[in-house]
Amino acid sequence: MAVRSIGEYKFPSRSRQELYGDDQLVHLWWKGNLWFCAAACFRAPKAMSWNDFVAGMVNPLFSCDPDFDAATTTFTWTVDDKPVSPAGDESLEALGVGHKSLITCVAA
Amino acid sequence: MAAPRKLSMKQRYAALTRDLDWDLSYVDEDKAYPYTSFEGIKIHDWSKWEDPFRLTIDAYMKYQAEKDKRLYAVLDSFAQGQGHLQLTDPSYLNAMKLFLQGVTPLEYQAHRNFAYLARFLNGPGPRFAALCQSQDELRHAQTEIHTLSNYNKYYQGMHSWQHQHDRVWYLSVPKSYFDDAVTAGPFEFLIAIGFSFEYLLTNLLFVPFMSGASFNGDLPTMTFGFSAQSDESRHMTLGLEAIKFMLEQDPDNVPIVQAWIDKWFWRGYRLLALVSQMLDYMLPRKVMSWKEAFELYFEEQMLGGLFPDLAYYGIKPPRHVEHAIAEKEILSHQVYWTLYQFSFAAGFTTTVPSEDAQKWLAEQYPQTFERLYKPLWDKASAVVDDGGRYFYQGLPQLCQVCQVPMLFTEPGDPTTICQRHTEFEGERYDFCSDGCQWIFEREPEKYVQAWLPVHQIYQGNCGGPTVPDVLAWYKLQPGDNGEIAGNVEQTAWEAWHATSSAEEQAPAPVAGN
């Protein structure tokens, strides 16, 4: 259903990808861990490698959980509900991560 | 000759409100009132609008003046009697900071839009009722600011509320709610604010705040609250009359009104998530739990009382209400847990609930607190014992519609965050619940414009890329945010109560600007 309005009602998205240049918004969700009240939102380059993403974004966030240990905690991953096995130098884009994608992990 | 008789209330109302109207002769009605047809609502006879209060301008002014006199007498005695020292605990004021930052600007918004209705509704009855409400809302904004300014002299977090309303992440929740309402047509606004906010949900907002103030030694807030609330009864009546009027005017209005009730119940309910944690966590001395308030003010009064009345017109209880009912056991805990970890960027402070407070929570929520939330608080306490304090190192995913961080869980599963998304014109949008997703899909063109604080920070529109940049842009001052324990406000409070010397109490050591 369209908005009922007094004139034409058409506006661009205020979070469209082009507003972030070569970057995009990426959501990161540690499923089943309520220590984190909600999934996180990051601005990350599309070409960012998985290793850089883990080192620069995942680990600093997850380290606020005293039970997390970057060296020993292992996860299974999905991107928008599709299982993925990310390799170290693969880019987020190559992994299928798009603008506002949801990267989900479950502790193994 | 008999002496002229005093007019009855009915006659006075007819003479002063209705009879002063006139029929337009040199301009078409739809030119004079151009906004009352595009929403599809059909009105055949504007004179059928009822105002049970039968208010006339002279009576209105007389009683409003009396209400103000009573309030200002209390404010004077508060200032003269060092009232700021009478609170149960300075952390109580977190509830008032949230109120001032989140609700007071809404009163002003309401003032503006009811002024618009007072000009653009076709009938003199509803125009006059809207005019009174417009004036009331302005009075509420002014008296709230005036009342709380007495605390601003001594406490943190109350100096830049208006500025913060437009900028700070959690305040985009109430702001966007009202933006949504004032950009709708006049009839939808009447359902959104007049009915849903003022009738369906107002008691859940105001009465707990005011009883909380009464229970926590905050006399002036209690007084302004009850003063405002006495107007609120009139606003409730306007909301209820508005919905009955629309439903009675034409059967084609029923499905339109139903969809608005569905939308604005859920919008309002999500907004009240902020109130739920206030009742259960922010008040040092508890009044009633969110669960109890929800059962009393919503389930009993609205679902049990109002909706059977509206069923006469074919109106059903709001869509997704079953999710709200199921959430009453978990809502406040999830929300405060979120505020706890994000209060580094808030205009209020948070802390791990005390042992007594946790005991109370366990009693109020026997099904959920000890099983789901106590373990989290124990873990947060252990972090504190180790000399730390848990703050979320990042920014949260936000719901595109309600703008609350996506903290809510799947219906029936309180351990899994609820994730919903919809693709619209090639872009993905995320939602916290079926309710918010449904609202988006009804009017996607409206919600794609949402000013989501997290996205705006990432676009560089909020002062800079780092957290300190953003906090400076929010105008947060040291002591406004973060942890309660050891905060300047707490330290000052202890100093005031430790000394009995009037000279030492006189200055305001933590005054804002």
Next chain:
Amino acid sequence: MTQSTGPTPTRVRQVGVDIQETEENRAVVEAVEADNEDCTVRHMPGLVRITSPTRIVVNRESVEQRLGREWETHEFQLAIVSYFGHIAEWDDDQILIQWDH
């Protein structure tokens, strides 16, 4: 969708009014209690809540008797904090709160 009838499905359909707890309002509350046999009065912080399974009537004369002065029904605006039900009548002599349907 699930239709809810509240926590207890057999609940009576109440109407109610919340009144600010003040010296003057005590007369109003007493008048309401006297004129509404089936009403229940509950004291909450700062306010008095009156509920009834049928309807609530506020009579000007009853209030005036207890207050010992003239009282116009408009003054009830200074007392009322909230209500639920429908204001079915509000004239010079009486205020009536009940559900319509």
